[in-house]
Each structure stands twice: as C-alpha cells, then as structure tokens.
Amino acid sequence: MTRSIMKHMNVPNYLWGEGVRHSTYLINRVATRTLVSQTPYEVLKGKRPSIDHLRVFGCLGYAKTDGPHLRKLDDRTRTLVHLGTEPGSKAYRLLDPVTRKVVVSRDVVFDENKGWKWNTTTNENSEESGMFKLSLGLYGNNGLREEEEEMEQEQNNDGSMEEEDIEEEEESPSETETEQVQDLLRRSTRISKKPGYLDDYVYLADVEGERLLLLINDEPWDFSEAIEEKVWKDACKEEIASIVKNNTWELVDLPLGAKPIGLKWVFKIKRNSDGSISKHKSRLVAKGYIQRHGIDYEEVFAPVARIETVRFIIGLAASNDWEVHHLDVKTAFLHGDLKEVVYVSQPEGFVIEGSESKVYKLNKALYGLKQAPRAWNEKLNKVLGELDFVKCSKEPSLYRKRKNHGLLLVAVYVDDLLITGSKTEMINEFKAGMSRKFDMSDLGLLTYYLGIEVFQFNGGIMLKQEGYAKKILEETKMADCNAVQSPMDAGLKLSKAQEERNIDEKEYRRIIGCLRYLLHTRPDMSYSVGVLSRYMHEPKESHQAALKQVLRYLKGTFSYGLTFMKTRHSELVGYSDSSHNVDIDDGRSTTGHLFYLNECLITWCSTKQETVALSSCEAEFMAATEAAKQAIWLQELLAEILEKASEKVTIRLDNKSAIALTKNHVFHGRSKHIHKRYHFIRECVDNGQVEVEHIAGSLQKADILTKALGRIKFKEMRELIGIQDLKKMEFKIKGENVEVNLEDNLVHKLN
CATH class of the missing domain: 3.30.420.10 (Ribonuclease H-like superfamily/Ribonuclease H)
Structure with missing residues (x-):
C-alpha cells in the first residue's frame, strides 16, 4: 500500500516514513482477511471509524495563513502537500516542498486531483538531498490518543495552523516591523525539564497491541471494563476477601514524607489442559517497579523446583509405584511476612467512603512487590519445618520427611506443591496439616503441571505436552502442514550464512523459545532446536527452512512423550x-x-x-x-x-x-x-x-x-531412549486397542 499511494502522486522516496505511517492508519480502518465484518479499529474501540476526513495522500492542500502582521496583498493561503492525519489531533499533516518543513493545520482546502511537481523544487546536488527532518518538539505528542468524537466534528471546527520550524519570511519588511516580529517570536532561554510522568513512556502501538490480545482472549484491560461483567466483579470481591482474611494490610494515615505504591487490577482466564475455562482470576498487584533497593526491599531471590528435579521426583515415584499429588496455595504471596514498612494506595473500586485520603500499611506481602516471592518462600520454609520436613541441600526447593519407615517428598514451585511418598497416609496427613496453615486447593492426583500433561496409571506415569505442541503449530500457522519423520535432515550443515537474506528476527526467537520449553518432555528434538538456537542473532532463510522442518516433525509427533514404568x-x-x-x-x-x-x-x-x-x-x-x-x-x-x-x-x-x-x-x-x-x-x-x-x-x-x-536411524534411537506415542499407550492401558478394532470392523464389513 505504501508504494501504491506514493507512486500515485509521484511522491519522492525520502517521504517513505510518512507513507508507511499513513498506510498503517488506513489499514486499521479497512476490513482485513482475519476480521471480515469488522475493522481493527472497531475491534479495539468498539465503534465504527469515521473516514470522512480522509484525503488522497500527496495531493495539494491550500492551508490558511493567519500569521501576525499580514499586509493586504499578502497571500492568505499556502500550497502544501498532504501527508495524512496528525497523530493525537484532528488536524492534517502538510509538507512545504520548498523549505521541507511540516505544517499541522485544520483549515485546509484540498485539490485531490492534483499533485506537486517535485522535479522543479528538488535539489539533487544538495548534501541533504533525500533527507527529511521532522521535529515534534521536546516531548513529542505526549502519547495523545485520537478521539473519534473529535474526528467527527473535524469539518465543523475553525482551523488553526502550526509550523514546527519557524523561519523568517522571504520578503523583507520594514525595520520597525522586523524588530516587532523578532520581539514577538523571540525564543525563551528558560531550560525545559522533561516531566516525570514521561519516565515510563511507552509506544502507543505497543499498548494498543496488548489491549487487542486481551480482547481476543476475552480478558478485560482494566477495572472499568471488568466491572461491567458479574464474573469479574465477583473475582475482584474474592481477591479483596482473601486479602482481608489474611490480615494483609491496615488502613492508616500516610506519614509525612512517605510515598504510597500504586495498585493495579490484573485479570486472567485460567484454562485446563484441554483449553476449557477453569476459573476467572482477578489479582491485585502492586506497582513494585517504583521500589528502591535498600529502602523498600533487600533480598528478592526465592528458589523454585527445576523441571529436571520434577522429572526426578516423578521418575522415582513411578519406579516405586508411588502416587503423585498436587496442591495449590491460594493467594500464596499474601501469606509472606514483610520486614520493611510499605504503604499502598486504596484499590480502584474499593475505596472506603470517608477515608479517601488514607492508605494501607502492609503487614504481609502483596503480589507485585519485589520481595514478595522471597517472603512467601521464607514463610513456607518455616511452616514445612514445623511439620518436621528437612530441606535438601542439593535442591533447596525439595523437602523430605521420614516417619515410621515411610518417606514423603514435597517439591515447591512458587505456590504449586508436588507431593509423593511411600505411604498414602502420610500424604493425607500432610494435606490436612497444610490446610490448617493456609487456604489450600487439593487438586488430587497430578494431571497437569507447568504445561506438562501427566497421566498416572497402574504401573507407571506418562508425561507429554500435546496441548502445548498443538498451540505452537496454531500460532505459527503450521497446523495444516505436511508431517515429516525427522526434525533435521542427516548431514545438514548450518552456518551464519552472511550472504543470505535476513528473516524476521523477533518471530524466529519467539518460535525457538516456545520449542525450547517443549523440550521438557521431548529429548528427541533437543539437538535440532539446540542448533537453531545458535542463530538467534540475524537468522537467515536457511535457518527458517530448518525451523519449518522441526515444526513439520512436531506436526506428526505432538502426542509423543515420556513413559516412566515401575521397576524392581x-x-x-x-x-x-x-x-x-x-x-x-x-x-x-x-x-x-x-x-x-x-x-x-x-x-x-x-x-x-x-x-x-x-x-x-x-x-x-x-x-x-x-x-x-x-x-x-x-x-x-x-x-x-x-x-x-x-x-x-x-x-x-x-x-x-x-x-x-x-x-x-x-x-x-x-x-x-x-x-x-x-x-x-x-x-x-x-x-x-x-x-x-x-x-x-x-x-x-x-x-x-x-x-x-537419517530417518530410519532416528526412529530407532527415538524408541531406544524411550520416546513413544502416548496416545497409543493410553489406548492399550485402557484396553482399547485401536488397530484391533479397525481390523475387526474391516472383517465384519467384508463378511
């Protein structure tokens, strides 16, 4: 689109940035292949965009001149080139081709059938030929959003014109008038300081992208959107009730010199392994990024169980025919005791009437605080010590307990607890003891943990990431691709390949990151993904081709995983x-x-x-x-x-x-x-x-x-290390041999 709109009016290439910006503006207001009946703007804003103000890019525009000290015979308009709509306002962006300065004006009359004759004004021999300078002032447009209501009233408002770089007029007025103009346009010598609210400035496009993703997932962006639905309103009330129940804070007057930390509502839909909704979760999070080390917090590190430790525990349990159970601590961080004095503002939607000026003093940690994970870990470590558990020196997140020749193991990953042991009575006793200390969710036998699907049966345990693998294929648009039998061709030699064309580095890294998490249950893909991980910087077309083969291999093996069997x-x-x-x-x-x-x-x-x-x-x-x-x-x-x-x-x-x-x-x-x-x-x-x-x-x-x-050798080695199609294994365990059933049906039809 950028090339088309520029070639239509013969706009020079040094204005490519303006063309890209205007193309983006247009694309967001027209239908796309993905959104057939809606535009991206309508999905984001919830209302149809107005397009009455759109004009042909590069056409002539006559902007009104209303500067000071105009004489009777001076021109009242200037012939400029249309560059689109000014972001954050209801004015037009116009270019003076002679001085190459951008003018922002609302009072413009357009001639959309004519364009500027660029060859007569472009100086190709100039040192700055092809360069386009643009100044938005010291602080840009301050991230102002364009309001649709203003766009609809654009045609009815009186115009005004601003010029970003002001120079003297070409004609020389009298000396008296020159002195008056210089006094009027004299630039201030005061040093301007960047306002503090721009310290955390982010691009408007990034924020709108995040909001669009939340709309797709049916998750509200802020509290004002969430309060409109009962399910989110109840979730917020439940979160506040948990905070009050744990005596997390107390309402006090803000001491002199103290600064409260702001709070923000975060909304998330928790899903099961099959994609169905498990619960609507609202979390009140402190804006801990403004905390200062040594004043608001000290140590922040908190150990968590590594994935190889989790596999170690599951393998030990499967070989000894133990059960593996799963516990979840509700609002875990709210139980951690704070050592520092921290004040937070009252949460949105739950401000106490008559005490609007007061703040909360935290007695315990809150989500978002930098020291919250460590405070929770210290609290949990203390409770487990009271229950006669001993921390393993080789794995700080693993605890063990011996009682009457019985062994009980607990692996900790933040608020998720994996429990296994030689006696079921010890597991039940531990659950009861934890329920007396915290508000717990007993999830029973382990079935889903950190994206890993767990299937426990008589004599073993299976681990796979089938749902996660399907999600990777869907996000990479490879769900309908043709499957291959090996993730990488034998003898393939990859290199940096500097002579090849670069590909999208961000997308390449994202896919590699997803595949690396898949390796927790798929060692057969470790080499191919590991080799591709070496080319995260400036990946080339050959790396993209190898990556697509890995995805095609995943297409045919997404149900593969590990099987841990009972042994003597x-x-x-x-x-x-x-x-x-x-x-x-x-x-x-x-x-x-x-x-x-x-x-x-x-x-x-x-x-x-x-x-x-x-x-x-x-x-x-x-x-x-x-x-x-x-x-x-x-x-x-x-x-x-x-x-x-x-x-x-x-x-x-x-x-x-x-x-x-x-x-x-x-x-x-x-x-x-x-x-x-x-x-x-x-x-x-x-x-x-x-x-x-x-x-x-x-x-x-x-x-x-x-x-x-090679394909044959790879298949042999894959079976040798223990990677199997777990879907077939599940059928065999349940007594539903698919192949036998298909043969029986075929024989029945032939008869």
Whole structure:
C-alpha cells in the first residue's frame, strides 16, 4: 500500500516514513482477511471509524495563513502537500516542498486531483538531498490518543495552523516591523525539564497491541471494563476477601514524607489442559517497579523446583509405584511476612467512603512487590519445618520427611506443591496439616503441571505436552502442514550464512523459545532446536527452512512423550557422546548426555562445547566430564533423599580412547593441552563415584543428542531412549486397542 499511494502522486522516496505511517492508519480502518465484518479499529474501540476526513495522500492542500502582521496583498493561503492525519489531533499533516518543513493545520482546502511537481523544487546536488527532518518538539505528542468524537466534528471546527520550524519570511519588511516580529517570536532561554510522568513512556502501538490480545482472549484491560461483567466483579470481591482474611494490610494515615505504591487490577482466564475455562482470576498487584533497593526491599531471590528435579521426583515415584499429588496455595504471596514498612494506595473500586485520603500499611506481602516471592518462600520454609520436613541441600526447593519407615517428598514451585511418598497416609496427613496453615486447593492426583500433561496409571506415569505442541503449530500457522519423520535432515550443515537474506528476527526467537520449553518432555528434538538456537542473532532463510522442518516433525509427533514404568532394581545410569567438529563457523563439537533413574529418563542435555577439540577422543573426554558433573549431583541428591550411602554412577561411552584417558594419563602427547577443568572425571573415577563403561555405537542412546540422523536411524534411537506415542499407550492401558478394532470392523464389513 505504501508504494501504491506514493507512486500515485509521484511522491519522492525520502517521504517513505510518512507513507508507511499513513498506510498503517488506513489499514486499521479497512476490513482485513482475519476480521471480515469488522475493522481493527472497531475491534479495539468498539465503534465504527469515521473516514470522512480522509484525503488522497500527496495531493495539494491550500492551508490558511493567519500569521501576525499580514499586509493586504499578502497571500492568505499556502500550497502544501498532504501527508495524512496528525497523530493525537484532528488536524492534517502538510509538507512545504520548498523549505521541507511540516505544517499541522485544520483549515485546509484540498485539490485531490492534483499533485506537486517535485522535479522543479528538488535539489539533487544538495548534501541533504533525500533527507527529511521532522521535529515534534521536546516531548513529542505526549502519547495523545485520537478521539473519534473529535474526528467527527473535524469539518465543523475553525482551523488553526502550526509550523514546527519557524523561519523568517522571504520578503523583507520594514525595520520597525522586523524588530516587532523578532520581539514577538523571540525564543525563551528558560531550560525545559522533561516531566516525570514521561519516565515510563511507552509506544502507543505497543499498548494498543496488548489491549487487542486481551480482547481476543476475552480478558478485560482494566477495572472499568471488568466491572461491567458479574464474573469479574465477583473475582475482584474474592481477591479483596482473601486479602482481608489474611490480615494483609491496615488502613492508616500516610506519614509525612512517605510515598504510597500504586495498585493495579490484573485479570486472567485460567484454562485446563484441554483449553476449557477453569476459573476467572482477578489479582491485585502492586506497582513494585517504583521500589528502591535498600529502602523498600533487600533480598528478592526465592528458589523454585527445576523441571529436571520434577522429572526426578516423578521418575522415582513411578519406579516405586508411588502416587503423585498436587496442591495449590491460594493467594500464596499474601501469606509472606514483610520486614520493611510499605504503604499502598486504596484499590480502584474499593475505596472506603470517608477515608479517601488514607492508605494501607502492609503487614504481609502483596503480589507485585519485589520481595514478595522471597517472603512467601521464607514463610513456607518455616511452616514445612514445623511439620518436621528437612530441606535438601542439593535442591533447596525439595523437602523430605521420614516417619515410621515411610518417606514423603514435597517439591515447591512458587505456590504449586508436588507431593509423593511411600505411604498414602502420610500424604493425607500432610494435606490436612497444610490446610490448617493456609487456604489450600487439593487438586488430587497430578494431571497437569507447568504445561506438562501427566497421566498416572497402574504401573507407571506418562508425561507429554500435546496441548502445548498443538498451540505452537496454531500460532505459527503450521497446523495444516505436511508431517515429516525427522526434525533435521542427516548431514545438514548450518552456518551464519552472511550472504543470505535476513528473516524476521523477533518471530524466529519467539518460535525457538516456545520449542525450547517443549523440550521438557521431548529429548528427541533437543539437538535440532539446540542448533537453531545458535542463530538467534540475524537468522537467515536457511535457518527458517530448518525451523519449518522441526515444526513439520512436531506436526506428526505432538502426542509423543515420556513413559516412566515401575521397576524392581534401582540404579543410576548415564550415556555420554559427542560429535567432533560439526560447527562450520567455529569448529566446536556438540556434547550430549542423558541419565536414567531406575530405567526412567529424567535428565538430558545437548549443547555446544566451550572450546575446540582437536580430536574425537578429546571431544568425547570433554563430554564425559560434563556428564560426570551431572552424575555427581544426581548421585548426591538421590543419596540424600533415600538416606543411604550413594552407589557408583555408571557412564557409558562409545570411544575406547576417551575411556582410557579417564582412567589414567595415557596419550600424553595428544592430551597434554586439555584444560585441567576437564580432568574432573578422573578424580571422580579415582574416588569411586563414577564408573566408565564402553558401549557399542549402535546402542549409544546419547547419539540422538549430538547429530542429525537419517530417518530410519532416528526412529530407532527415538524408541531406544524411550520416546513413544502416548496416545497409543493410553489406548492399550485402557484396553482399547485401536488397530484391533479397525481390523475387526474391516472383517465384519467384508463378511
């Protein structure tokens, strides 16, 4: 559209910015493919836009001149070029092609059939040819919004004209008149200071984009919109009731010199794993971004359970046939005790009559405060200590309790608690104890946690992210694409490819970020997504093509996931591998390792090595050291939980030279340059913490994490590490074998 409107009136290219702005203005007021019966403006504002004021871009406009000291024969109009509507006002933007200055005026008469003859006024030899200077004053237009009511009255209002850069008239008046004009137009020498309310200035387009997303999700933007619906009004009342019940604040007079922190209502629709609405949640949030360190808060860090810790707990529970339960603490942050004195203003819609000038002094934390997560964590840590729980030193968010030869484990992720143990009685006792301390939501057996779908059955537990995978495909418009059998072609060599054309960097990063969260249950995609993550800066067309193949692979495997089965023996086994010199740009190798707890895949990693390896033996040795670090952590965590002596962790390699290098100082001539930090595995082997074994390359499970494999080999390795189609597994568990049913139906039809 920009090119069309500029070529129609032969507008020069240096005005491309004005053309883009006017095109955007028009697109927001016409129908689109997505919004058939409405315009984007109508969706956002809730009313039809007025288009009576629109004029042809680049046409001639005659603006009224009403400057001081006009003589009788002076022109009363100026011939200018129309550049669209001025943002934040009801005036037109006009360009003087001679002086290249922008004029803002409401009193304009247009001739939409004529355009300016640019060749007669453009000086191509000028040093500033093609440059267009625009000044909006010191503070711009202050983010003023355009009101539709003003646009409708535009034709009836008297005009006035403003010029952004004022220069002297070309004709020379008398000396007396010149002195009067200079005195009248003299610029003030006072130093202007930027007002404080512009410190947090944001672009109007970003705010409108956020509001449009909220409209799509049926979530109100602010309290004035939410109060119109009963469901949101009840949610706000419930939030205030929780605050009052917990004795979170008390109404006081604001002390002299103290500044209250503002409050804001945030509205969110919580959904289940299938997309259905779970509840309408209103949250009163403090504007903690104005807090100052050392005055309003001190420490803010609060530990949360890592995803690999969650898989560790689920794997331990599945192998021992334990149940995993889920608890949620209602308004968790409101229970944290504050050490600092904090004042907040009264919330919108709940201002107490007769006490409008008073503020609330917080006794406990409030959502939005920087210290709120830490205050809640300290409160929860104290309560769990009273219930005889002990915090694990290797995982601060994991607590354990021993009672009558029974074990109970609790993993904490903010206000979500994962509970598992050897005895159901201990789990029920813990739930009752927590209910006496906090207002709890007992969600029963774990079914959905941080976007991960959990299916517990007799003899095991399944983990998948099917709903999240479908959402990724829908957002990337790949839901109807053709599926492929591998995420990356074997032998594909990606590089920075400086000669290729750039793609949308923001969209590329967004998709990669979504896929990286999907890796919590999909180690088969770790290598391909990890390689694409290396090109977040200036991605090229080849990276986009590889990314689309990953999405096509996801299309055919979105129901795949992990299965943790019950086992009789207990062991911790790891696999380590590397691919030598696979990165074209810097020649570094890729490390991959994965660990099994009682035959349950609990942790894995695929990453590029920090230094260049000069041989495959050196690359394997460096990869084994990284695996040993993970093995020691898992070993000590398992020993601390089970309260028994730790056993050796077995790490399996497919390179005999690297195995020999881990046990003794051989090949000194080829290994003397290896950094001493990578000799950590030798110490682990000498201390009896790690045992290194050789395994055939065809059975090396970590091979899928280090290189792109062919379709047949990839499928074999995927099944070998334990990735399965969980939809078929669910049918088999429920006794509904689809394939058998289809065969029976076919035989019945033939008969």
